[in-house]
Amino acid sequence: MEFKPLARFIDRITSWRIPWAEVVVMHRNETVFRYRNGYADLEEKTAIDDSRIFNLYSMTKIMTCTAALQLVEKGAIRLSDPLPDYLPEYAEMTVRKTLPDGEIALEKAERAIAVRDLFTMTAGFSYDLGAPSIREVVQRTNGKVPTREFAAALAKEPLLFEPGTRWNYSLCHDVLAALVEAVDGRRFGAYVKEEITGPLGMLDTSFDLTEEQRSRLAPQYEYNDALGKPVRKDGNGYRIGTEFESGGAGLLSTVSDYVRFLDALTNRGTSPDGVRILSPAGVDLMRTDHLNERTRADFNWEHFAGYGYGLGVRTHISKAGSGSLSPLGEFGWSGAAGCLAIIDPDSQLTVMYAQHLLNNQEPYVHPRLRNIVYACL
Incomplete structure (x- = not known):
């Protein structure tokens, strides 16, 4: 060498x-x-x-995915599990869709985000840390924004696409960290x-x-x-x-x-x-x-x-x-x-x-x- x-x-x-x-x-x-x-x-x-x-x-992100994969290995979660099973705030998601006339409409998501979607950047999130719900949680928590609170705030924002249908580099792994907290109990x-x-x-x-x-x-x-x-x-x-x-x-x-x-x-x-x-x-x-x-x-x-x-x-x-x-x-x-x-x-x-x-x-x-x-x- x-x-x-x-x-x-x-x-x-x-x-x-x-x-x-x-x-x-x-x-x-x-x-x-x-x-x-x-x-x-x-x-x-x-x-x-x-x-x-x-x-x-x-x-x-490599560390976060390793942590979440440990939970997969322990049988605590599966990649195919619906995310709302662990983070209930994700049960009713909307998707931002462009209509034929060019107008933007919000429609109910046809399927739930899966745990796999968090790992693989296919959940439908953006990387917009200035979204209204994120700004609101910063203000409401006096600038603390605990990880679970962040995930709950992001759930209020419409998705960019139906979960699992596209890849978009986004806040998926920040939500994955919140999932680890929800399943394990520790910060x-x-x-x-x-x-x-x-x-x-x-x-x-x-x-x-x-x-x-x-x-x-x-x-x-x-x-x-x-x-x-x-x-x-x-x-x-x-x-x-x-x-x-x-x-x-x-x-x-x-x-x-x-x-x-x-x-x-x-x-x-x-x-x-x-x-x-x-x-x-x-x-x-x-x-x-x-x-x-x-x-x-x-x-x-x-x-x-x-x-x-x-x-x-x-x-x-x-x-x-x-x-x-x-x-x-x-x-x-x-x-x-x-x-x-x-x-x-x-x-x-x-x-x-x-x-x-x-x-x-x-x-x-x-x-x-x-x-x-x-x-x-």
Whole structure:
């Protein structure tokens, strides 16, 4: 294995527009390469180090789907179960439909949202955190917005389509976190800590930071094209309440911490020291392509060509379509500030890439980084 091309790529993108970047490559549970470059704080010229905490954003979704899959494995829920069995507020949903004359009408949904629809982004939700019912719950709870309250508020909004008929990237996994709470009884963050991060020894992964951890939170940036440089933009716009543990975008972590979780999935659900978070069958169900003829056309992001969508993850289904050097069945997800997970049980390969830049250049960086990694093996 020779990883000089990967180091050169990190150097190139951090001299381009990304303030800092770090990558860890694990093979057969051993770290075979780790490299970082750039500044955690551009103004202070503080070099990036391995203790920095950053926003995972949508890479939270892998953790949320793992938590919910644990409940599937325990027989507490099934993918085919109607969501109203656990969250009664979803019993009477309406769907926004466009009539032949162009007018918008609200009609009663023909079928209930299924648990599967939450995993697979086919429930009919949007990603509109400014919807009237969401604004109302923020005000009514004095800015707390507990996770269950968020889900109850979202149920008041009309769906964009009949459940199960289309794919739309949305707030599905935030509702999935509320489902975990409803079924298990613990707050979602407590469940994650006690069932996943705690057993794996992940001490720096959570929805809320201690004072000491806040001192290690990396500044966040957004590239300003007019100025030709990154500008500071801290905060998580998806964290709309102090008690909202967003299953879709709320976790913070470090590279060292989150790679432990990813490697357990690479290891088909069990960490190198024997902590089991999922069964091999559960991992395989997660990385199975769950798109069908009706939903596949909606999963059309250019940099996901050749990939299907599993239970909260992209999953590689066509080398010809993707042009990727990774094997079929490689899976993972990414986050709004640019982090990336590559989970590959067949190659026994885990990659955790991190940066902290909104408008993150994901379509450029991620496919190239993945191909460089596999070419280096």
